[in-house]
Amino acid sequence: MKNKNLSGYDELFRQLEEKTALTEDEKARIPQFFESKNLEKKQYLLRQGDYCKNLAFVAKGALRSYTLDDKGQEHISLLAWEGWWVSDFKSFIAEEKAILAIDAIEDSEVLLISRSNYEALLEEIPSMERYFRILYQNSLVTKDRRLISSNTYTAEEKYLHLLKMYPFISQRIPQNLIASYLGLTPETISRIKKNLVE
Amino acid sequence: MKNKNLSGYDELFRQLEEKTALTEDEKARIPQFFESKNLEKKQYLLRQGDYCKNLAFVAKGALRSYTLDDKGQEHISLLAWEGWWVSDFKSFIAEEKAILAIDAIEDSEVLLISRSNYEALLEEIPSMERYFRILYQNSLVTKDRRLISSNTYTAEEKYLHLLKMYPFISQRIPQNLIASYLGLTPETISRIKKNLVE
């Protein structure tokens, strides 16, 4: 086995074992499929228009994926910290150009798996097929809830719903990124907070 | 094998074989896990607050899932026609009360699979584990795009984007349901259409 920083894999195994059982033999084989990468705050993992060659597991730190609209405004589609996966899925799977950009919002460590290694991993280790089925199943539930929130709730309800789901988020993620994630402006968040105090 | 209406299973197999290979033996075993049900237009498959006991495959017709907000307004989260799956996933998986209602918007035929049969199916037929992994993977891509659309686009862009993805939708789904799906009002859709003609 190549010289690998194993710390990131601990976090990966913790995640995997939450959803599926792994033998020691499987655990020994898994790191070969991945490659570790450190990112500094603001460093890009993917740029819009590039091909998304990897699926990334966040072992440490936090990343965001986002689109840029015509006016150059950023719209965050995902905030991913330890234990989350991030990529432009469509680009990764269908080998199209990415519409998402991904960068680090803190100094981070990610574990990258290429398309071919991903296919091989699913093929060779059936419990990984199961892991990803369950992961995606859960992600779908979360995305569904977010979509409902986005179409149904007022700005204040969206903000409160987010705090309820991720109580620590305001300690970790700046307000302007939270705003972008919720499809609101930083000013609106600021006013909501003021209202809540009263 | 029990006496089953096989027509619905043809549509199911077509869907399955788009994503994974099935042996004749597997195809013979699959129907046992499901139960067919006919629904008339407006008939409920699931009500808010009930437990979602089944995952439903739409063999014929069309269904919608939706939430009701405080003011009694409906917000459609999914329109599902032939080849689509529909349920309150969170309720189905975690055995919680459903926040979604599901009903038929046309006379329909669905194939229902219970939680325990779903688990058994995935266990006994590994290519079904693969099928659902790929299905969910693709659904995630679609949901992501919808979320971006919802947070980034104007009303007109949302409508055009929908038409581009499902060109036949306006022939099949009434405008007021399309509006609800997009998080808009029917009046807004009407005005957009008028503007587009000019």
Added chain:
DNA sequence: CTTTTTTCTTGATTCAGATCAATGCACAGC
């Protein structure tokens, strides 16, 4: 400790889309 950069707050104004209200239209049932 000082300077620079980034984030957050507050106020004034604007605007896209909702809401309210009325009318027209189409198809299902009798």
Added chain:
DNA sequence: GCTGTGCATTGATCTGAATCAAGAAAAAAG
């Protein structure tokens, strides 16, 4: 053929959140 019920259009008005514009505060950099 009428008649009712649900769906679509159009206009007038309202409103929640965006935008524009300054500062204040906090964090990072030197």
